[in-house]
Amino acid sequence: MELYKTNSIKVYNSLSKSKEEFKPIHQGNVGLYVCGPTVYSNVHLGNVRTFMSFDMIYRYFLHLGYKVRYVRNITDAGHLTDDNAEDKISTKARLEKLEPMEIVQKYTVDFHEILQEFNFLSPSIEPTATGHIVEQIEAIKQMLENRLAYESMGSVYFDVLKYNEEGGDYGVLSKRNMDDVISNTRQLDGQSEKKNPQDFALWKKASPEHIMRWPSPWGVGFPGWHLECTVMSTKYLGETFDIHGGGMDLKFPHHECEIAQSKACNHHTNPVNYWLHTNMLTLNGQKMSKSTGNNILPREILSGKNDKLNKSFSASVVRFFCMQAHYRSILDFSSDALEASEKGYLKLMTAYSELKNIKTSDSSSINIEAWKQQCYDAMNDDFNTPILIAHLFEAVKFINQLKEENETISVAGLELLSSTMGVFVFDVLGLKNDSDSDISSRENKLSGVVEMLIKMRKNARENKDWALSDEIRDELLALGIQLKDGKDGTTFSVS
Numbered sequence: 001m002e003l004y005k006t007n008s009i010k011v012y013n014s015l016s017k018s019k020e021e022f023k024p025i026h027q028g029n030v031g032l033y034v035c036g037p038t039v040y041s042n043v044h045l046g047n048v049r050t051f052m053s054f055d056m057i058y059r060y061f062l063h064l065g066y067k068v069r070y071v072r073n074i075t076d077a078g079h080l081t082d083d084n085a086e087d088k089i090s091t092k093a094r095l096e097k098l099e100p101m102e103i104v105q106k107y108t109v110d111f112h113e114i115l116q117e118f119n120f121l122s123p124s125i126e127p128t129a130t131g132h133i134v135e136q137i138e139a140i141k142q143m144l145e146n147r148l149a150y151e152s153m154g155s156v157y158f159d160v161l162k163y164n165e166e167g168g169d170y171g172v173l174s175k176r177n178m179d180d181v182i183s184n185t186r187q188l189d190g191q192s193e194k195k196n197p198q199d200f201a202l203w204k205k206a207s208p209e210h211i212m213r214w215p216s217p218w219g220v221g222f223p224g225w226h227l228e229c230t231v232m233s234t235k236y237l238g239e240t241f242d243i244h245g246g247g248m249d250l251k252f253p254h255h256e257c258e259i260a261q262s263k264a265c266n267h268h269t270n271p272v273n274y275w276l277h278t279n280m281l282t283l284n285g286q287k288m289s290k291s292t293g294n295n296i297l298p299r300e301i302l303s304g305k306n307d308k309l310n311k312s313f314s315a316s317v318v319r320f321f322c323m324q325a326h327y328r329s330i331l332d333f334s335s336d337a338l339e340a341s342e343k344g345y346l347k348l349m350t351a352y353s354e355l356k357n358i359k360t361s362d363s364s365s366i367n368i369e370a371w372k373q374q375c376y377d378a379m380n381d382d383f384n385t386p387i388l389i390a391h392l393f394e395a396v397k398f399i400n401q402l403k404e405e406n407e408t409i410s411v412a413g414l415e416l417l418s419s420t421m422g423v424f425v426f427d428v429l430g431l432k433n434d435s436d437s438d439i440s441s442r443e444n445k446l447s448g449v450v451e452m453l454i455k456m457r458k459n460a461r462e463n464k465d466w467a468l469s470d471e472i473r474d475e476l477l478a479l480g481i482q483l484k485d486g487k488d489g490t491t492f493s494v495s
Contacts, residue, residue, distance in 0.1 A: 004028065004064040009380045011243075012328060014251060014275040015173055019382055022274065024242050030061050030068045031241035033233040033272075035250055036126070038075040039107040040092040043114050045333070046288060048298050050247045050278045052319060052430075053327035055120045057245075057276070057383055059428050062121075071236045072123040074111075076104040077130045077212050078223045080201065087222060090211045100212050104130075114298050117315045119430050125236050129228040133214050136223040136231050139265055140202045140216075148264040152193040154205030154219040160198045163260055170260050173275060174252035200257055202227055226257035234262060234271070244272040248279055282332045283308060296333070310335040313342060316432045320345040323385040323429050344393075349433055351396040352425060354403055355418045361408035368416045371395065375424050388424060395421055404493050446494070450481060454490050457483075 009022040024030050034054045037047055051072070061068045077100075079088045093100040129136075140156050143149035148163050149156055160170050164178060171177055178198070201224040206213040213220045233244065239262070246255065255275065262271035280287075286294050296308045304312025313321075321341035325331040371391065378387035395417060402409060409417070425431050453472050460468040473483050476492070484491050 002028065002065040004061075004066050007064055007376055007380055009064075010382055011274050011276060012382050013273075014277050015270070015272075017175075020274070022242075024066070025238075025240065025273070028065070028067060030066045030243065031237035032058065032061075032068060032070045032243045032245065033229070033237055033241065034070070034072045034123075034244075035229055035246040035254065036073040036075060037107075037111055038079040038088055039104050039111060040079075040088040041107060042297050042299070043107075043111045044288070045283075045296060045298055045301075046247065046281045048114065048118065049281055049322055049331065050245075051115065051120065052118060052322055053278045053383075054245050054276075055430060056323065056327075056385065056428065058121060058123075059430055060379055060383060063423060063427055068124065069237060070123040071125045071127065071233060073229060073232050074104075074108060074126060074128045075225065075228065076101075076108070076128050077133075078204075078228060079225045080204070087210070087212055093211060117298070117302065118319055119315065119432050121430075127232045127236065129223065129232075130212075132228065132231050132235070133223065135235060136227050137203075137216050139227060139231050139261070140223075142265045143202065143261065146264055149202055150195065151218050152195075154221065155193055155201060156203040156218055157194050157199040158202055158257070158260065158264070159195060160200070160260070161196050163264060168260060168263060170256065173256050173259055176252065176256075200224060200226060200253065202261075226254055227261060229254070230258045230261040230265070230271075233258075234266070239266045240268050240271055240273070242272075243274045243276055245276040245278070248277040251275075251277055276327075278327045279330050282330060284334050285332055301338075308333075308335070309338065311339075313338050314434065316434055317342045317345050320348075320429070320431055323431075324389055326382075326384060326386055328382075345431070347396055348392060348425065348431075351399040352418075352421055352433070354399055355414065355421070358399065358402050358414055359406070359408045360411045360414055362410065368413045368420070372416065372420045375420060379424075379428065385429065388429070392421065392424060400493075450476065450492050454483065454492070458490070 010019045011022050012018070013020045032054070034051070036051075037043055054070075054072075058068060058070050077087060077089060089100050089103050093103045096103065098106075140149060143158065144151070144156065147159075148166070148168075149158050161178070164170050203216060203218055203223055204221050205219055206221045210222070212222055214222060233241065244255070244258075259271060262268065282288065283294050283296060286292075288295050296306050298318075300306040301309065301313055301318055302315060317338065321333075321338055322331065324341060324344075371394065374391045375388055378384045378391060381387070399417075401407065426433065453476065457469050457472040460466075460472070476483060480494055482493050484493070
């Protein structure tokens with residue numbers, strides 16, 4: 001079903017700093033590029049959150065019936081944070097005494113395993129930087145031909161000032177003017193090779209000890225980090241495509257450089273129509289950092305083998321936790337926050353499982369269609385998963401009410417409620433109902449404990465120990481367990 005025809009999505013475009021109606025270049029099709037990982041270490045939690053956000057966006061576009069080409073690259077060469085730095089993969093290869101491609105394979109496998117744990121859909125295409133060296137060299141030739149790049153001592157640099165002088169707009173995405181860029185440019189080794197400090201490398205001459213190297217018209221070397229994404233995105237999505245995504249930390253200089261390179265090669269006004277950026281993660285209220293030790297890896301969350309959280313958490317709980325925050329907001333990981341999300345996740349899954357036990361009747365006054373539209377409205381407003389989840393919990397409350405008060409709903413209403421919850425919980429948010437057995441086990445244990453306390457309370461009442469009877473009732477109520485005394489005995493419900 002082509003739901004995209006009746007659902008208009010607004011996305012926050014970092015380029016305009018405003019929400020805009022999403023209008024694909026080709027009706028019914030979406031071209032989406034997301035900057036992938038540099039595979040020199042275990043994938044960190046910030047990366048997982050970014051890719052999880054775009055997995056959710058990808059899922060929603062697919063649900064609406066769009067044909068999506070989702071390209072997410074693997075950086076396996078050329079990642080330089082500074083022009084004088086060494087490729088991160090080469091550096092790690094030296095430290096671990098392995099071939100660079102062993103490092104690449106080791107951490108690419110880790111990346112894929114983690115994403116599989118968190119129930120990610122695979123992208124349509126997952127190109128690698130090393131698989132596109134030829135295309136990167138051709139792009140550099142084009143920029144040299146257009147006189148917006150220059151060769152210097154075996155390296156090639158992008159000429160930022162000349163690009164702007166000839167009508168370019170370096171700084172358009174990050175909203176930085178050239179004076180700020182120049183004043184904030186650090187003095188690094190190799191700056192003498194450049195015409196201007198803010199120029200960035202398109203191709204770097206390889207020093208004798210540099211492991212990863214390729215022949216080029218300018219000598220043996222390796223490509224600059226920014227170039228690979230320009231080349232791979234345009235190769236698979238076209239010189240102008242719909243959406244480019246990544247973490248907010250990539251906005252400058254990486255994405256800024258991508259825009260300049262694309263325009264320098266292709267002379268297009270805007271190579272990308274919508275730029276989407278995810279926000280950062282913090283841990284216990286502080287910035288995540290390996291150097292300070294305030295850091296945790298995804299596997300450590302799943303195993304519980306860490307000193308930051310009180311217990312282990314399932315991948316579904318972590319995913320649910322991430323979806324409770326908007327992708328553009330800062331998200332703080334903490335044990336308390338994850339434990340609260342775990343309770344919410346279990347309530348959601350329990351309610352969904354209870355749908356099969358809800359009684360039906362011929363008619364119902366409940367307007368499920370209006371609630372369903374609210375779910376779509378939330379996602380159509382820049383993929384607002386927190387609001388969507390709030391609407392899902394309205395359904396949880398309704399399901400619990402039907403169960404506790406033995407009320408009925410029409411067959412059509414139940415089918416619509418069930419199918420809508422299934423779509424948004426599993427297809428869009430990407431949660432797994434892997435807690436069915438866990439929920440059953442928890443419920444059995446809970447029932448056993450509560451039934452034992454009900455017996456203790458019954459004995460207390462028979463012995464006229466009203467203080468103990470009331471204490472048991474009140475303590476359970478404080479935990480969200482309400483006792484109901486009736487002529488057939490005492491029952492309980494969990495709120």
